[in-house]
Amino acid sequence: MNLLQAIIMGIVQGITEFLPVSSSGHLTILKNMFGMKDVKITFDLMLHFGTLVAIFIVFWKDILWLIGSGLGIIRDSVLNVITYFKSVKKGGRKLPYRKVISNQYRKFTWMVIVSTIPTGIIGYTFEKSFPMDNMGLLVPGICLFITAVLLMVADKCPGGSKLPNDVTYTNAFSIGIVQGLATLPGISRSGSTIAACLISGFDKKFAVKYSFIMSIPAVLGAVVLKLGDLSQDALSKGEIACYGVGTIVSAVVGYFCIRIMLKLVKERKFKYFAYYCIAVGVFSIVAFFVRL
Numbered sequence: 056m057n058l059l060q061a062i063i064m065g066i067v068q069g070i071t072e073f074l075p076v077s078s079s080g081h082l083t084i085l086k087n088m089f090g091m092k093d094v095k096i097t098f099d100l101m102l103h104f105g106t107l108v109a110i111f112i113v114f115w116k117d118i119l120w121l122i123g124s125g126l127g128i129i130r131d132s133v134l135n136v137i138t139y140f141k142s143v144k145k146g147g148r149k150l151p152y153r154k155v156i157s158n159q160y161r162k163f164t165w166m167v168i169v170s171t172i173p174t175g176i177i178g179y180t181f182e183k184s185f186p187m188d189n190m191g192l193l194v195p196g197i198c199l200f201i202t203a204v205l206l207m208v209a210d211k212c213p214g215g216s217k218l219p220n221d222v223t224y225t226n227a228f229s230i231g232i233v234q235g236l237a238t239l240p241g242i243s244r245s246g247s248t249i250a251a252c253l254i255s256g257f258d259k260k261f262a263v264k265y266s267f268i269m270s271i272p273a274v275l276g277a278v279v280l281k282l283g284d285l286s287q288d289a290l291s292k293g294e295i296a297c298y299g300v301g302t303i304v305s306a307v308v309g310y311f312c313i314r315i316m317l318k319l320v321k322e323r324k325f326k327y328f329a330y331y332c333i334a335v336g337v338f339s340i341v342a343f344f345v346r347l
Contacts (some may be wrong), residue, residue, distance in 0.1 A: 056098070060089055061107055061297035062304050068102035069109070069308025073267070073316050075209075075246025075328045076335070077202055080195035083240040084339055086089075087192055101298050105273045105305030110267050112306075117268065121167070124160040131155045159219040166265070169224050170231030171272045175324045177235025178273065196339030198241025199332045205243075205250045206329035215256030226255040230265075234273060241336070244270060246328065249320065259320050267313065 064085060071078040082099055085091070111118060131153040142150045215225075233251040237244035243268055252262035262289050319325075 056091055056294070056297050058297055058300060060091065061301040064098070065102060065105065065301035065304030066308050068301075070312055071108060072103070072106040072226065072305070072309055073245055073312040075202065075206055075243045075249065075325060077199060077241050077243040077246070078106075078194070078331055079239075080199055080241035080243075080339075081335070083195045084192060084335070087342075098298060098301065101302045102305045103274050104278060105302040106309035107271060108306040109309035110271060111314060112310055114264065114268055117264065118271075120160045121164045121268070124158070124164040128155055128164060138177065152286070162219040162222075166219065166222060166227040167269050167272065169227040170234065170269045171276075173228060173231040174235040174273050175276055178238045179234065181235075181238045192339045192343035194239065195241035196343060198239050198334045199336030199339065202241065202243045202246050203329040203332040203336065205247050206325040206332065209246070209250035209253050210323055210325040210329070211251070212253040215253065216254045217257055218258055218261055220289040222255070222257065230269070234269065243332075245316070246325070262319065263317055263320050276286055
């Protein structure tokens with residue numbers, strides 16, 4: 056991999072991670088086109104880390120509130136456990152407990168946790184069962200068609216009004232399942248989860264915010280699982296430079312694409328991305344059979 060290829064991959068990751076057209080599918084297709092099958096999934100993780108930085112920059116206020124809320128949940132849960140044992144010592148006398156989910160940010164935090172559970176289970180299972188870094192062009196092509204269908208459905212969904220206090224944990228768990236399935240290259244994580252949010256009746260702006268923020272633990276979890284592989288990869292100075300440049304480019308491009316996505320979801324223009332996914336899917340499938 057050379058520096059130009061790293062820049063192109065970074066641009067594509069930054070665009071496709073947040074626009075609903077599947078970053079993993081595009082990266083897989085580009086790797087096949089550029090003959091980059093020797094590039095390990097480590098590079099993909101670095102590109103995803105770059106777009107993760109973009110999420111932190113755009114939603115930093117919400118993320119700080121969520122971190123504070125998470126710490127508050129832990130504190131109050133511990134205090135409730137202490138209260139329980141105190142009540143036992145006093146012969147079962149009922150003592151006042153703290154309300155753990157006491158505001159919308161705590162509810163938001165707990166929703167992200169609930170969504171992460173199925174995502175982690177499905178993502179880990181797929182990682183062990185299907186080597187994502189060795190996928191050909193057929194799987195991304197088929198999955199891009201699935202993404203197109205999801206986007207068409209999302210485009211027809213009327214705007215909901217659900218905010219954190221209105222969302223059920225069943226909604227959150229279901230959206231986590233969808234995010235887990237988006238591990239497959241070609242299924243857009245942002246497109247599928249936003250579609251799931253809209254189908255569940257989320258407010259449009261909140262649907263985008265939730266989709267992007269809930270990706271944080273998923274990406275961090277993937278990086279942690281790959282730490283062993285990262286330490287075993289012997290990278291040259293040139294490869295380190297390519298990885299670094301690709302990460303920075305994906306972060307910068309991703310920042311602007313998040314801003315664009317926040318506007319697009321209000322205007323219900325998902326169908327145009329659906330057409331694009333169909334076109335790229337056809338190209339991918341045709342290229343697979345032509346190479347045969």
